[in-house]
Amino acid sequence: MPDHPNSGSQRKGAAARQAGELPCPTVVLGSEYLKRLERLSLRFAAGLERREGAGRAGLLGSGEEFVNSRPYRPGEDLRQLDWDLLARLDRPYIRVSRREAAESWSLWIDTSASMGVGPPGKLQMAAEVAGGIAAAGMQVGARIELVAGTRRFQARKLSDIGQLVEFLQNLCAEGSEGLATAVEESRPPSQVGRLFLIGDLLDLEHKQALHWRRPGRELFWIQILAPLELRPEGRGRSHLEGSTSQVGEWVEWVDPEGGERLSVRLDGSNLAAYESNLERQLETWQSMAARHGVSHGLFSSDSPFESAVRATLEP
Amino acid sequence: MNLEWVHPTGLWALVLPIVLALLSLRRGKPSSLHLGTVRLWRNLTGESEGARVRRHLPLARVLLIGALVAGGLALGGPRLKNPSIQMTWHVVLDTRPTMFLEHTTEEGVPSGQGTRLAVGLRALEQLLEEQNTRPALRWSRRISGLTRLDRIASERVPAAFLVPGPSGHARSSWLALDEPHTLWVSDSMPSGSLPEHAGVVLSGGGPVPGPVASVGDRLLSMRAGEWVEEAGMPMRFLFLDEGLPTRLASFAKVWAGERGLEIADSDSGEESLALRLVAARSGSGSLPVELFGRDGWQASAPLVEVGEESDSAPRPRHWLSAEVAGEVWPLVSWRPGWVRVAFGDPFEDRSGDPGAFAVSWADLLDRALLSAPGVLPQGERESAGPATTRAPRSRSFNPEAAPGAWPLVRWLSAMAGVLLFASALALKST
Numbered sequence A: 001m002p003d004h005p006n007s008g009s010q011r012k013g014a015a016a017r018q019a020g021e022l023p024c025p026t027v028v029l030g031s032e033y034l035k036r037l038e039r040l041s042l043r044f045a046a047g048l049e050r051r052e053g054a055g056r057a058g059l060l061g062s063g064e065e066f067v068n069s070r071p072y073r074p075g076e077d078l079r080q081l082d083w084d085l086l087a088r089l090d091r092p093y094i095r096v097s098r099r100e101a102a103e104s105w106s107l108w109i110d111t112s113a114s115m116g117v118g119p120p121g122k123l124q125m126a127a128e129v130a131g132g133i134a135a136a137g138m139q140v141g142a143r144i145e146l147v148a149g150t151r152r153f154q155a156r157k158l159s160d161i162g163q164l165v166e167f168l169q170n171l172c173a174e175g176s177e178g179l180a181t182a183v184e185e186s187r188p189p190s191q192v193g194r195l196f197l198i199g200d201l202l203d204l205e206h207k208q209a210l211h212w213r214r215p216g217r218e219l220f221w222i223q224i225l226a227p228l229e230l231r232p233e234g235r236g237r238s239h240l241e242g243s244t245s246q247v248g249e250w251v252e253w254v255d256p257e258g259g260e261r262l263s264v265r266l267d268g269s270n271l272a273a274y275e276s277n278l279e280r281q282l283e284t285w286q287s288m289a290a291r292h293g294v295s296h297g298l299f300s301s302d303s304p305f306e307s308a309v310r311a312t313l314e315p
Numbered sequence B: 001m002n003l004e005w006v007h008p009t010g011l012w013a014l015v016l017p018i019v020l021a022l023l024s025l026r027r028g029k030p031s032s033l034h035l036g037t038v039r040l041w042r043n044l045t046g047e048s049e050g051a052r053v054r055r056h057l058p059l060a061r062v063l064l065i066g067a068l069v070a071g072g073l074a075l076g077g078p079r080l081k082n083p084s085i086q087m088t089w090h091v092v093l094d095t096r097p098t099m100f101l102e103h104t105t106e107e108g109v110p111s112g113q114g115t116r117l118a119v120g121l122r123a124l125e126q127l128l129e130e131q132n133t134r135p136a137l138r139w140s141r142r143i144s145g146l147t148r149l150d151r152i153a154s155e156r157v158p159a160a161f162l163v164p165g166p167s168g169h170a171r172s173s174w175l176a177l178d179e180p181h182t183l184w185v186s187d188s189m190p191s192g193s194l195p196e197h198a199g200v201v202l203s204g205g206g207p208v209p210g211p212v213a214s215v216g217d218r219l220l221s222m223r224a225g226e227w228v229e230e231a232g233m234p235m236r237f238l239f240l241d242e243g244l245p246t247r248l249a250s251f252a253k254v255w256a257g258e259r260g261l262e263i264a265d266s267d268s269g270e271e272s273l274a275l276r277l278v279a280a281r282s283g284s285g286s287l288p289v290e291l292f293g294r295d296g297w298q299a300s301a302p303l304v305e306v307g308e309e310s311d312s313a314p315r316p317r318h319w320l321s322a323e324v325a326g327e328v329w330p331l332v333s334w335r336p337g338w339v340r341v342a343f344g345d346p347f348e349d350r351s352g353d354p355g356a357f358a359v360s361w362a363d364l365l366d367r368a369l370l371s372a373p374g375v376l377p378q379g380e381r382e383s384a385g386p387a388t389t390r391a392p393r394s395r396s397f398n399p400e401a402a403p404g405a406w407p408l409v410r411w412l413s414a415m416a417g418v419l420l421f422a423s424a425l426a427l428k429s430t
Helices: A008-019 A031-053 A083-089 A098-102 A122-139 A158-169 A179-185 A235-241 A268-291 A305-313 B008-028 B038-042 B049-054 B059-075 B116-130 B171-177 B246-258 B354-368 B406-429
Strands: A066-071 A093-097 A104-109 A143-148 A151-155 A194-199 A218-225 A250-254 A261-265 A295-300 B003-005 B031-034 B078-080 B088-094 B102-104 B110-115 B136-143 B146-153 B182-186 B199-202 B210-215 B218-223 B226-230 B237-240 B262-264 B273-279 B289-294 B297-302 B317-324 B327-335 B338-341 B388-390
Touching (some): A031 A122, A104 A122, A122 A143, A122 A218, A143 A158, A218 A305, A250 B038, A268 A295, B003 B008, B059 B406, B088 B171, B110 B116, B116 B388, B246 B273, B273 B354, B289 B317, B327 B354
Parallel strands (some): A104 A143, A104 A194, A250 B031, B182 B199, B237 B262, B237 B273, B273 B338
Antiparallel strands (some): A066 A093, A143 A151, A250 A261, B199 B388, B210 B218, B218 B226, B289 B297
16 A cells, blocks of 8 residues: 555655656556556466466466565464474464565665656656556565655555556656665565566666575566667657757756756767767676576666566566 | 057947857757766766866857957957056247237137137146146247247246247247147147147137337337327337447447437346347457458458356347357357347458448347337237147057057957968868
């Protein structure tokens, strides 16, 4: 459930005022999105049936491998009780299998001001992707936790999808506290089997991004950049102004979080140097993900959210 | 920088580059876009933000604006000011009696403004007030056709200058004073046309009726355009010194009779003495006889050595000289009201032409004869024409001749040309 159900519109307005000139600080999820979300959800349900019929754990993990323990809650199946821990600690603990862990998904969405860059806005794309992943998770019976800054939402049943969309609609890009702050100050529940970091990951060090890695937990880095950031000389600007930018034109970049302004000329050498820098950054993320068994995907905010969801959950 | 502009209106041309720069800056303002990857851009060139912002304007346009600015400044004609803060004017004051006549209208009616001199001095004061910086003044005066370069430093006219000198002067001699920073103060234009460099303050004024000549006790005046002869003039005298050559003294008596003058035995120093004809005295005795002459006559007489001239009296002019042992000895010297003869008897006329001797000496005595009180030559009583005032030229009046003037303009023009060329090259290269 949303933590502050009544304060969404107020927060949105304040964020818009704070962001001032941020091009895309808010999220709009209309009826068209709900239809696409439903289609995506059904697609995952069908895929699940096919995989289970074929005897594969697929999305749900291997099932019998114990990866963790958690305190016993009344009413739980005593067959899962960890007798060793009970004997040693004299307190009941439940052994958590990979299957159970995989059924607890945590999605962390970056809502710092840099996510308001676009169009299309990176936060908009992040919200759409988070909604898609959450819907897919609920389809397979996973517990879903959405975290955006200080706000949290939990859902398990498909009937919660309406509240989930409302939670996502109330997100606003503001401030400078992104995923790096969340990693430093928060901690996901230990039973979370799948952890999704959704944002531009620009403020995040690799070490921080790996901070929540645990045995039996799958980590997903979903990196979203705006077309302007991926292709500053071409379609990026054409999206904004309806015309292609000219090489040699001056542009003033504004850092949404620090407020720094930087005037640069979009000439050949500058563009090549920037693209080289960006490519090097992205390659580092990819190599780090490969080395540590993290699933990493880079998506442009103008790409359909379904493709990002599929690329993430259907490796 | 101590600059002044020869053509300040040319500076309006600077409006063009200013407008161009404003338009360029307005157009050249870059699109402002939010970007999450600013950090990646920041490390690209390593330049400061300010440096990059300046380059918003295309190089060709910056150079063009620079060329227009340099050209606009050149059109203004900048030059370095003269280092002197205060100028000094040399005022040459005309002190002929005509300057002390009452100023009149063209109809000969007193204008009520005082003398021509007073009118001229007031005009001078006004001219001084009109200057940005009131010039310092040095005063000289013209007496009897000569300029005494006293160069007395004073803000006001020296009191000694307010005394009328003798009549008559050579007008063309003013031209020797046609210099920058020099100001002539008179009643009318001495040379007939305005001087090239010197300034003028002319009081002007209409004709002034009054006596123009005297013979004996009779005065000849011009009144209402007609000549009027009047009696009642006090008798005037010619003083003849004892040591004069006999022949010369006899001629002087005849000349005095013709001019209506009585002969005086003693030099009383009174105003009634119209002329003093004195003999030079020498304690060392007479020198050998020498032959001398002029104007067609020739004579011989023993010379008398003349001592040093006194500085108190106006310096006399030499009318007749002789060369003795390689030195020039003055034999006859004169100034208005005074003639000195430096030879004695026996005086012998060697030319055999008494007419030439008489004409020559009568001319000298006539020139030295003082006018009767109130009598002025007809020329000095005539209309002086309109009043005129013009400041003197500055030494750096001509911009082309002014030191340090055109080098600045040339530099700016050359800079404008180079920048224009560079602008064209930059435009071509882009």
